[in-house]
Amino acid sequence: MDDEPVTPDATAPQPFEQASPDAAVSALAAQFEAELAATSAQVAEARAAYASASDEYQATKHEFDQANQLASDTDQRAEAAEQTATTSARLLLRAVRAGGNPLESADPLAAIFAGTGGNLLQRLGSLDQLARASASPSELAARAEHDAVVARGLRTQADKAKDAVGTIPVESNQQAVASASAAVDSAEARMASVQLQIASTGSVTRFPNFVDDGRLGKAAWVDPLRGQxxxxxxxxxxRPLGTGxxxxxxxxxxxxxxxxxxxxxxxxxxxxxxxxxxxxxxxxxxxxxxxxxxxxxxxxxxxxxxxxxxxxxxxxxxxxxxxxxxxxxxxxxxxxxxxxxxxxxxxxxxxxxxx
The missing domain is CATH 2.70.70.10 (Glucose Permease (Domain IIA))
Incomplete structure (x- = not known):
């Protein structure tokens, strides 16, 4: 009796069929393309973050420079006002001492800057006593008190301006730029690693996998430099000189x-x-x-x-x-x-x- 044809068992193990070389190369190329696309996206994201951090730092730096300049200008004005107030106090003290005022041994700057509360004339003596030492003692007293008030006000403004400079996060933003720059370097290093893997296989000859889309139309291009x-x-x-x-x-x-x-x-x-x-x-x-x-x-x-x-x-x-x-x-x-x-x-x- 003839043997009946045997129907292949679909569940039985089948002989392993190796992929063709072309299929293997295509699969490897596809893998590298995906890895290159991923690392390229990481580079683009890192560069965008760096650009954002750099813009924020530049804006903060501009604000810091303006605030610092304002603080410096105000400080100079305060110093000038304090010098003026010192001069006024000395003139007033000279007038007081010339009239034999009992406060002639007092420190004029302490009298001026300790806060007169509008009672400067009372603290230095009456107008009658001052009149004996100066042709215009009231003017000297008023000038000294006015100059002292101006100096204290400007000094307060200068201190506030200095405090404002300290609140501007220029250093932290600068550190953020440095961190963002390091992230760009890291992302580019990862992309370079993928590119090196591609190069070692010989499956891809141009890196990255750029398709020329004819940008700029018919714009003229020239060689930037003649040479080897x-x-x-x-x-x-x-890697000469430690380059990438x-x-x-x-x-x-x-x-x-x-x-x-x-x-x-x-x-x-x-x-x-x-x-x-x-x-x-x-x-x-x-x-x-x-x-x-x-x-x-x-x-x-x-x-x-x-x-x-x-x-x-x-x-x-x-x-x-x-x-x-x-x-x-x-x-x-x-x-x-x-x-x-x-x-x-x-x-x-x-x-x-x-x-």
Whole structure:
């Protein structure tokens, strides 16, 4: 008798089927994309918190500076009034002593500043006694009392102004800015760690996973500096001068004092010293696009904040400030605050970086 066909048991263990290499790579890429998106969001959140803390600190600092200036001005006025009151008291005492007043051994400042309560004339003697020592003793007494009242009033105002300065939380807000800055550094470090993991797999070649959406339309772009690229965008095998594990721009070598030009038209948003960048310039090109120019020579910045520039306009001189081992330009492109690889971004706009 022929054997009947055996129906496979669906509940029986089935042979393990390995995922295809393409599927494994896709899954890994998807995982990294999710991790990169999460860390990028953390960076954006940390930067927003830093911007908020910085704005609050600047407002508090402005309030503190104004209050401090008011306290200083009021203190100077109080000192001047006290000097005037001292002079008036001495003139009055001279008149009293000349008339043989029994209070001639009294301290005139104690009589003036201890609080006369409007009875200064009674405490120093009668008008008749003062009249023998001065042509206008009543005027001297009135002036001394008036000057003493003014001095006490201004001193009270000065003390209140000093107390007001102490209530402004400028130091705590400054600490909040420092904490927010540290949070940004921590978030960027986490993102760099993910980027390094991606780089080690070779599954992704550009970091972050930026899709060029053609921002700025047909705006003209130029090479910011002619020279050899000595360090490109991406993970660093070594970390010169204690820099981070990921390089967020292109280093273009050139002789010190070589002209650096704006890569595109925009508005200068920031200049001056900035940590490891040394002297830098940040240009906002609109629509979330920014470029950064770092390690500028001391005294070599030619533009100021708020200035409008055009593509190819000289903006600075090559230097070696900040964390730098030689004269070069550190050039970055940022999209919505995220630093991307400048070379492919400019390549599609007809520019080869460094050439």
């Amino acid at each position: 690229i000595t360090d490109g965008y991406g993970p660093r095998p070594s 594990p990921f390089h967020y721009g292109d280093d273009i070598a050139a002789a010190c004092s070589t002209w650096i030009v704006a890569a595109a038209a925009g508005t200068v948003e920031s200049t001056g010293p900035n940590g490891s960048y040394g002297n830098w310039v940040l240009i906002d090109h609109g629509h979330g696009v920014q470029t950064v120019y770092g390690h500028i020579e001391n005294g070599g910045t030619l533009v100021h904040v708020g200035e409008a520039v055009v593509a190819g306009q000289p903006i600075a001189l090559v230097g070696s400030t900040g964390l730098s081992t030689g004269c070069h330009l550190h050039f970055e492109v940022r999209i919505d605050g995220q630093r991307i690889d400048p070379q492919p971004f400019l390549a599609v706009r007809g520019v080869i970086v460094g050439r």
